[in-house]
Amino acid sequence: YLRREGKIWIRIFPHKPITRKPLEVRMGKGKGNVEFYAAVVKPGTVLFECEGVSEAAAREAFRLAAHKLPLKTRFVRRPDYEG
Numbered sequence: 001y002l003r004r005e006g007k008i009w010i011r012i013f014p015h016k017p018i019t020r021k022p023l024e025v026r027m028g029k030g031k032g033n034v035e036f037y038a039a040v041v042k043p044g045t046v047l048f049e050c051e052g053v054s055e056a057a058a059r060e061a062f063r064l065a066a067h068k069l070p071l072k073t074r075f076v077r078r079p080d081y082e083g
Helices: 055-066
Strands: 007-010 016-020 033-038 048-051
Touching: 048 055
Parallel strands: none
Antiparallel strands: 007 048, 016 033
16 A cells, blocks of 8 residues: 555564464374464554554555454554654
8 A cells, every 4th residue: 555655564473383283193292393483462462563654554555464364453643752
């Protein structure tokens, strides 16, 4: 949505390997193979940051991105600092 305007940071990384055993394999005989990696996201974690675009454009971009995530998200604006 933002095209080439501004800059976006992804603040989470999938560190946790999720393993699965193949179908029709009996229990035991060690841990299964790594199927994919996942990111553990706790409440209050910042997922994305952006700068260099208007707040309206950022809100729309994050609204579209939130539809693709399996969790409830909220847009938070950093307070303006003077100094």
